[in-house]
Amino acid sequence: MAHFTPPYARIAAELRRRIEDGELAPGDRVPSTRQIAREWNVALATATKVLATLRQDGLVEARPRVGTVVAPRRRRPTQGGTRSGTPAAIETQTATGAGADRELTRERIVRVAIGIADAEGLAALSMRGVAARLGAATMAAYRYVNSKDELVLLMADTVLGELQLPPDTPDGPDAPDTPDIPDTPDTPAKAPADWRARLELGARSLWQLHRAHPWLAQIGPLTRPLLLPNLLAYSEWMLSALDGHGLPPATVLNLNVLLYSHIQGLAIQWERETAAESSTGLTDDAWMAQQEETLASLTASGAYPTFTRLVGSLGTDGYDLHLDELFEIGLASVLDSLGRRIGRRP
Template sequence: MAQLTPPYARIAADLRRRIAGGELAPGDRVPSTRQLAREWNVALATATKALTALRQDGLVQARPRVGTVVAPRSRRPAQPDRPAPSGGPATAVGDPAAGAQQRADRELSQERVVRVAVGIADAEGLAALSMRSVAARLGAATMAAYRYVHSKDELILLMADTVFGELRLPPHPAAGPAPEGWRDRLELGARALWRVHRAHPWLAQIGPLTRPLLLPNLLTYSEWMLGTLDGCGLAPATALDLNALLYSHVLGLAIQRERETAAESSTGLTEDAWMVQQAATLASLTASGAYPAFARLLDALGDDGYDLRLDGLFETGLAAMLDGVARLVEGP
C-alpha cells in the first residue's frame, strides 16, 4: 500500500507550486507558521517543518521583523541539495532524509541552537519559539537540541545574553572614545540599549522590571549607566531608580515593536495596511463631535496625518527624562 505524503510535505509542495507559478514572487511574504497551521489544520511544528524544507531548498529566507519571504531567484540552487549515500548508517543509505537529520544532529552546538532561536524570535516573535521549532529549523531531532539547552527558559536566557552582547559601549573597540559629560554618557547607553531592543523586540517580553535579568552582557550596560549616575552625587537609591526608569523607557517602546511583529505575523497585515482598514472607523469617531481635542489635532495635521514612529518617541522621552535628571544633578 502506498505511503501517504506527510502533512508538512504537502504544505511545502503547495508553497513550491505557488512560488514556481509566480503567485508568490521574490520578496513576497510567505504565510507565517501560525497562518499555515490554521489554514492546513496542523500543529505549529508541522508548519515550521514545511518552511524549513523550503529554506533548505533555497526557496525562502527569514527576514527579521518581516517574517519568511520568497528568496531572490539568483540565490536559489538549480536543484535542491540532496544528501548522497556515503556508506554511513543503513538508515542514511535507505532514507536520505534520515541521513540528513543524523548529520544535522552531529553538527549541532549550543551556539547554533541559540542563533537559530534568535532568528525565529526576531522574524516571528517569541510566541513562535519552541525547542521543536528550533530543531526543525536546524533539520535536527528535537531531543538532539536538548543536549545543548535543557529547557526553553534556559534557551531564552542564552538568547538574551547573546544579543545583549551586541551592546557597543566603551571600552569596546567599536564604541569609540567615551564621552565625558554625564548626559552624553547616559544618552550613549540608552541609545545602545534601544538599538539592541529595536533589532530584537522580543527582549522586552522575557522578564518584569522587578525581576532583573542577571546576565553578564546586560550587567555591562547597567555598569555603564550606574557608573555614570554614581559620579553625579546622587543618593544610591536615586541612582538605581533612574537607571531603572531609563531602562523601562526602552522596554515600554520595545514591547510595542514586539506586539506589532506578532500582530503582523498573525494577520498578514502591515501597520500601514491595518490603518487603511480603520479609515472609516476613524472618520466616524472624529466626525461624531464626542472627541473635540482629538479631532482638532488630527485636522491641524492636514493631509500628512500623524505618523507614529517609535524611534521619535524614544528620542522625545529620553530628552524629557534627562532634563529631569539634570534638575536632580544640577539643581533648579
C-alpha cells in the same frame, strides 16, 4: 459527526502539498507568518503554528537573515548505492546520525535559535525546530541546553553581548593599554565623560538592539529582573553615569529601570504592530483609512474640542506616529528632568 480539522492543519497540509509537488523547491522561501495570515485570513498565532508544524516535519527550516525556506530533500540511497562524500550521499544522511550530533555545540544551538526568533518570533521557537535546523536529533540538543526557557536566556545574553559600548579608558602616562576600538558616529572609541552623553549612547544602543531582535522585549518583566551577565554589564554602564551626582541610591537604581522600561515598552509596541498587521492584513495606512468615518463622526460631535483642533491643524498630512520619534522624545524628557534634578543638588 464530521471530523473537524484545525485551520493551522489545513494550511500546513496545503503548503506540504506545494512542497511535495515541487511548486516550492528546496531553498525557496515559504510564505512568512504575515503572508500566511493575509492569504488565509487567520491570526498570527495560527500562522506561526503552521510554520512550526512544517519545521517539526522537517519540511522547512529557518535561516538567519533569510527567513523560512524549504529544507533540503533527504533521499534514501538508490539500490545501486552512492559513493560516500558525493552530494547524493550527503543528502541521505539522517538527522540522528552520530556525525550530526558531534557537530553540535551550545553556541551553534543558540545562534540558530536567535535566527529563528528574529525571523518568526519566540512563538515559533522550539527545541525540536532548532535541532532540525542543525540536522540533529531533538534529544541531542538537550545535551547542551536543558530547556527552551534556558535557551531563551542564553539567546538574550548572547544578543545583549552585541552591544558595542566603549570601555572607560583613563588618560595620562600611567593609563593601561586598551585594545583599539574603531571610532564611529554611533560608537566612539572612548566612553563619553559627560553623564548625559553616556546615557544617550547607552539608551540608543539598546534601542537599536531591540529593533534588530524584537523578541528581546519579551524576556521578562521588570519586577523579575534577569541576572544575565551582559544585561548586568549594560546596567553597570548606565549606573556609572547616574552615580556620583548626590542622588539617593534607590533613585539611581529607579532611573536606570525607568530608562530601560522606556526602551522595552516601545519595543513591545513595535512587535505588537507587526503582529497586528499580520493578523489583520492591514498596513497602518490601510487601517487608518478604515477609521476615517468614525474619526469624522467623533470630531463633528463637539465633545472633544482639543483633540479636534489639534488634528485639524495638521491639515491633509495628518498625524503619523513613529516609534523612533517617541523614543527620542521620551529619552530627552527623562534626561532633561534628570539634569534639572542634578542641578538642584548642593
